[in-house]
Amino acid sequence: MSNRPRTSSTVQEGPTLPAPRGPLSTAVLHRLRHPGVPHPAPDTATADPYGEDLQLALYTCYELHYRGFEGVDADLEWDPALLGLRAALEERFLTALRADTPAHKTLSDALEDLLVEPVDTPGAPTATGVSHFLRDEGAPEHLREYAAHRSLYHLKEADPHAWVLPRLWGRAKAAMAAVEFDEYGGGRPERVHARLFADLMTDLDLDTGYGHYLDATCAEMLANVNLMSLFGLHRGLRGALVGHFATVEITSSPGSRRLAEAMRRAGAGPAARFFYDEHVEADAVHEQIVRRDVIGGLLEQEPELEEDVTFGIDATEYLEGRFGERLLAAWRAGRSSLRTPLPPAPEALVGASRTGQDI
Template structure:
């Protein structure tokens, strides 16, 4: 006998609190399917990197992974949600395309892989030789594999270059957001983690 769709499961997250109109509309729609969803025009926020759009995208994609407690699994393929996800994804990608320079993957990786001309022994290659660990070497090897990929699939150059620079852009924005939160005395989390109190051990009966 199978469990009811959307039944409570301890291993699935609860729906998060909304961070604005877009995420609020998506989150409100999921339990009932009755709330009007954003149109293409409404899914064009002033801040495409903001938490409202990003939370809405997270919720829509998470439906395809763990899902959410008390949310019907079939919503992952609801046509109206897929349309909204496309609108939001287009707005986010359009902002990235505008902010990321058009570079090939070799140009994008040049700053990461080029050894300084005045090498003082602190470069990546020297570090790996002296004390590098296996996982660090694997990361470098993965980057070197890009050259082989480009030889076999030269058409991927622009897309891969975009991906490298876009990742750096988003990591920089996240780091700035976290640092500003910490310096202002705020947690980087939307809500503080619950305090876990240590249990008092039971004394054995005499």
């Protein structure tokens, strides 16, 4: 990726193309760099559906529908060869998800489980998630790594869910648009959530360039972002995207509260704290709108999509669980969770974390 320093005020361009991680991503990148030069078709049938190679290949294909890549012809978004390869990658990924995801019997059961959290006493044995770890034990380097991973989504926050808007109508559409309007800052560019996350990254001394950490992040994070794009780009999976959206909004408020506490404990700056404080308040309201009006409105009109909504919830939880396991295993072993470790945290942030002072 580019080494050019960027800040949150820099014009956001498409990132440079990533390095390949195997034959699938090599084939995609070859097509983007040399669209007129033939390349052997890769074998998708035996690829690891959650592996680095397939997830990077799929992410690269999907990114053509967002901001694209530096130096890549925008017309390749609809290149038949790339679309054919993408379809094969999607089939491998989706088939694995349907087979591997622990499934709730009913949507009501799935929603109830999202709404119930274990007893959350700092340091309690039941508090085992990533946000609990960051709140109770996280060092500045853990917070910086977490933000670097999440930047692959948060710098385009709400964009994948916007694909569903033309596929909804009535109450569901109006409610979904209302929540998305908040995600996009309510008409105020400085309050767009992607911008707020870029400000958080600046506070943590991270590069805010869109896609800057693509080479550094892992397959588990890419799979989470790819899931949104997979659901969003297929009209037949609109119910699953609503389920994904519901999972994000319902679980966001308590998790964001813990992450805000983690930022304070680490002595992170005001923008880092504000991003999560904003989500505590906003998503507590969004959760009710999504359950009552987005899901409720959708199923009033298309009750046959209930199973898809449930699958969207379950698949999201499954992939988030895999991502959390990756991070916690690395951190508890004293390793970086990134493929390429970050430079050391600035002394100002490290010192602030020792004293509990703001930087």
